[in-house]
Amino acid sequence: MSASRRARRLAVLIGLTVVALVVAGGVVWWADRDTSSPGSPAAAPSAGDAPRAKAAKEPAGWGPTAAEKDQARSLAEGLSLKELAGQLIIARSFSNESSLELVRDKHFAGVMVTGQQILDVTTDDPLDSVKAFNRQLQDAGKDRGFPVMVPIDQEGGLVARLADPLTTFPSFMSAGAAVAGHGARGEAVVTAAARASGAELRAAGYNTVFAPDGDITIGPADPIIGSRSAGSEPETVARAVVAAVDGYSEAGMISAVKHFPGHNVDEDSHEGLPVLRSDRERLRSHDLVPFAAAVAEAAPGIMTGHLDVPAIDKGVPASMSHKVITRGLRDNLGFDGLVISDSLGMGAVMNRYPGGDATVEAIKAGSDLALMPADNDEAYDAVLEALRSGEIPEQQARRSAARTIAYLLHAQSSPELPGKPGSHVAESQALSAAAATIVAHPCPVPKITGVVPVGSPEAVTAFRTAAEEAGLPVGAGTTVVFLGPGSSGGSGDVVVSTDAPYGLASSAAPTKIALYGRGVPAMRALVQVLQGKARAQGQLPVDVGVPAPKRC
Known part of the structure; x- marks a missing residue:
C-alpha cells in the first residue's frame, strides 16, 4: 500500500x-x-x-x-x-x-x-x-x-x-x-x-x-x-x-x-x-x-x-x-x-x-x-x-x-515471508531513525568528532558497537549520557533517553535526544544523527515539560 x-x-x-x-x-x-x-444466544455473536x-x-x-x-x-x-x-x-x-x-x-x-x-x-x-x-x-x-x-x-x-x-x-x-x-x-x-x-x-x-x-x-x-x-x-x-x-x-x-x-x-x-x-x-x-x-x-x-x-x-x-x-x-x-x-x-x-x-x-x-x-x-x-x-x-x-x-x-x-531471525536490522533501524527526536539543542549545532558514552550499561555497550562501525572515535570528546528505563535524569554534553523520555526534563545538557530504544539498531540511528548524516525529525508523543527546540 x-x-x-x-x-x-x-x-x-x-x-x-x-x-x-x-x-x-x-x-x-x-x-x-x-x-x-450472559450465555444467551445473542450474547456472543460470531x-x-x-x-x-x-x-x-x-x-x-x-x-x-x-x-x-x-x-x-x-x-x-x-x-x-x-x-x-x-x-x-x-x-x-x-x-x-x-x-x-x-x-x-x-x-x-x-x-x-x-x-x-x-x-x-x-x-x-x-x-x-x-x-x-x-x-x-x-x-x-x-x-x-x-x-x-x-x-x-x-x-x-x-x-x-x-x-x-x-x-x-x-x-x-x-x-x-x-x-x-x-x-x-x-x-x-x-x-x-x-x-x-x-x-x-x-x-x-x-x-x-x-x-x-x-x-x-x-x-x-x-x-x-x-x-x-x-x-x-x-x-x-x-x-x-x-x-x-x-x-x-x-x-x-x-x-x-x-x-x-x-x-x-x-x-x-x-x-x-x-x-x-x-x-x-x-x-x-x-x-x-x-x-x-x-x-x-x-x-x-x-x-x-x-x-x-x-x-x-x-x-x-x-x-x-x-x-x-x-x-x-x-x-x-x-x-x-x-x-x-x-x-x-x-x-x-x-x-x-x-x-x-x-x-x-x-x-x-x-x-x-x-x-x-x-x-x-x-x-x-x-x-x-x-x-x-x-x-x-x-x-x-x-x-x-x-x-x-x-x-x-x-x-x-498464510505465506511465510523470507528472512531468517536476525535478518531485519534495517527495519528496526529505520523505525528508530524515524522516531529519534531532538528535544533540545544549541545553535549552531556543534560538530561531533569523538564521544565518551556513559550511563545505562546496556545502551553504552550497544552505542560503542554502532560508533565503532561508523568510524566515530570513542574515548574522548563529547560526553553522551544514556538514560535507562526509570532514570530521573543526567548531566553531560548530550543526554539521550532510551525508554520513555521523561528524564530529559530534569537533565542538564545543551543537547537532549529521545531515542526510545537501547539496541544496536537504535544506536546506529543515533550515531547517524550525532555525525550530522541524518536529521532526527520524530516528534515527542508525550509531554515531558520541555519547550520545543529553537530553529538554528
Missing part, C-alpha cells in the same frame, strides 16, 4: 472511529439498559453464527476465509466436552513436559512460555531449543486437525521475551514518535517493523503475538505501561496501533491489541485491581479510540485488561465483565475477532477469583481464550464442570473454539 493511500485510509478510519464513538445516535457504548444476558448466505462474503482485511470458518465450525462441533474445555485455555508453562501433556491429553488451545524458560542460553544456537519446543507443541496436537496456538509477548523495548539472535526492536513509543513526526511515512515504517518482527517470530515457530499496545499512557505516573504505549494522544496511538496490526497481519501472525478498554491508570494490575476513572464520555473520546480503530481495521485479536471501570461495571475487572466484553466490545463495537484475557495469574484477579473461578468468569464474560491461569489443572477442571452444568453455555464455548480454530487455520495458510 502506498504512503498516500495509507494516509487517506487512516485519516478516514480514525475520523469515522471518533465520530462513531462520540456522536449520539451512532455507536452507543454500553447502553444503560442491558438487552442481553462469524461462525452468520447465515450461510452471508458467510460466502470474504472479509475485507486479513482474517479467516469463508471456507476456513466453515472448516473451523465443523472442527469445533466435533470436540468432546473434555476437549472443548481445554480449547478455551492457553496454559501457563511450568515445564516443557507438563505443557506438552496439557496439549496432548487435555486439548489445551496453546501454551504461553515466559521468563527464563523461554530461552536456553547454554546452547550453541539459543534459538534452536525454542524452535524445537514449538515443533513439539505442534506435534503434541497433531491429531486435532488444526494448529496449536503458540503465542509470545514481543512488543519491542522492555517487553521482548526473545532477544538474540532475533532482531532487537525499540519500544512501541517509537511508533508514536514516528507517526507524530512523519505522518504516513511514519506509519509505513511502523508497519514494516511489525511485519519484520512478525516474520522472525513465525520463523521461530510462533503464530500469535500479544502486541501492539493500544493503551494511552498517562505520563510519568504510569507504573507499568510507559514506553509500551505509543503515546498520550488517542489519535497518535490509534494510527500506530493500526499500522502495527497491518504489519503483523502481512507476516501471517495473529496479533492481539491490549489491554482493552485501556490500561490508562496509575496502578499496576500485576499487584492489584486498578480503577479506570474515565466517565462514559471520556471512554468514548479517549480510552477506546485506539481499540475502535483496531476493530475497524479487522484486528485479529483484542486482549482485555484487569481494570475496574466504574462507569460501566463497578468492582468487576473488565476481563471478567459481560458488560465490557459482550455488550461493549462484541455488540456495540461489532468486534468478531478473538478476545483473550490478560494473564489470570495476576494479582488483580487471583485474590478475587480463587481456584479456577477466574478462568470460568473470563469465559462467561465473553472471552474466547483464558490466558495463563495460576493453576492449569484447576482451571481446566473448573471449566469442564461449568460446561457440564451449563454455567458456561456449550454453544457459546463452541463459537469461541470455532473462532480460535479459524484464525489458526488462516495463520497456517
Whole structure:
C-alpha cells in the first residue's frame, strides 16, 4: 500500500472511529439498559453464527476465509466436552513436559512460555531449543486437525521475551514518535517493523503475538505501561496501533491489541485491581479510540485488561465483565475477532477469583481464550464442570473454539515471508531513525568528532558497537549520557533517553535526544544523527515539560 493511500485510509478510519464513538445516535457504548444476558444466544455473536448466505462474503482485511470458518465450525462441533474445555485455555508453562501433556491429553488451545524458560542460553544456537519446543507443541496436537496456538509477548523495548539472535526492536513509543513526526511515512515504517518482527517470530515457530499496545499512557505516573504505549494522544496511538496490526497481519501472525478498554491508570494490575476513572464520555473520546480503530481495521485479536471501570461495571475487572466484553466490545463495537484475557495469574484477579473461578468468569464474560491461569489443572477442571452444568453455555464455548480454530487455520495458510531471525536490522533501524527526536539543542549545532558514552550499561555497550562501525572515535570528546528505563535524569554534553523520555526534563545538557530504544539498531540511528548524516525529525508523543527546540 502506498504512503498516500495509507494516509487517506487512516485519516478516514480514525475520523469515522471518533465520530462513531462520540456522536449520539451512532455507536452507543454500553447502553444503560442491558438487552442481553450472559450465555444467551445473542450474547456472543460470531462469524461462525452468520447465515450461510452471508458467510460466502470474504472479509475485507486479513482474517479467516469463508471456507476456513466453515472448516473451523465443523472442527469445533466435533470436540468432546473434555476437549472443548481445554480449547478455551492457553496454559501457563511450568515445564516443557507438563505443557506438552496439557496439549496432548487435555486439548489445551496453546501454551504461553515466559521468563527464563523461554530461552536456553547454554546452547550453541539459543534459538534452536525454542524452535524445537514449538515443533513439539505442534506435534503434541497433531491429531486435532488444526494448529496449536503458540503465542509470545514481543512488543519491542522492555517487553521482548526473545532477544538474540532475533532482531532487537525499540519500544512501541517509537511508533508514536514516528507517526507524530512523519505522518504516513511514519506509519509505513511502523508497519514494516511489525511485519519484520512478525516474520522472525513465525520463523521461530510462533503464530500469535500479544502486541501492539493500544493503551494511552498517562505520563510519568504510569507504573507499568510507559514506553509500551505509543503515546498520550488517542489519535497518535490509534494510527500506530493500526499500522502495527497491518504489519503483523502481512507476516501471517495473529496479533492481539491490549489491554482493552485501556490500561490508562496509575496502578499496576500485576499487584492489584486498578480503577479506570474515565466517565462514559471520556471512554468514548479517549480510552477506546485506539481499540475502535483496531476493530475497524479487522484486528485479529483484542486482549482485555484487569481494570475496574466504574462507569460501566463497578468492582468487576473488565476481563471478567459481560458488560465490557459482550455488550461493549462484541455488540456495540461489532468486534468478531478473538478476545483473550490478560494473564489470570495476576494479582488483580487471583485474590478475587480463587481456584479456577477466574478462568470460568473470563469465559462467561465473553472471552474466547483464558490466558495463563495460576493453576492449569484447576482451571481446566473448573471449566469442564461449568460446561457440564451449563454455567458456561456449550454453544457459546463452541463459537469461541470455532473462532480460535479459524484464525489458526488462516495463520497456517498464510505465506511465510523470507528472512531468517536476525535478518531485519534495517527495519528496526529505520523505525528508530524515524522516531529519534531532538528535544533540545544549541545553535549552531556543534560538530561531533569523538564521544565518551556513559550511563545505562546496556545502551553504552550497544552505542560503542554502532560508533565503532561508523568510524566515530570513542574515548574522548563529547560526553553522551544514556538514560535507562526509570532514570530521573543526567548531566553531560548530550543526554539521550532510551525508554520513555521523561528524564530529559530534569537533565542538564545543551543537547537532549529521545531515542526510545537501547539496541544496536537504535544506536546506529543515533550515531547517524550525532555525525550530522541524518536529521532526527520524530516528534515527542508525550509531554515531558520541555519547550520545543529553537530553529538554528
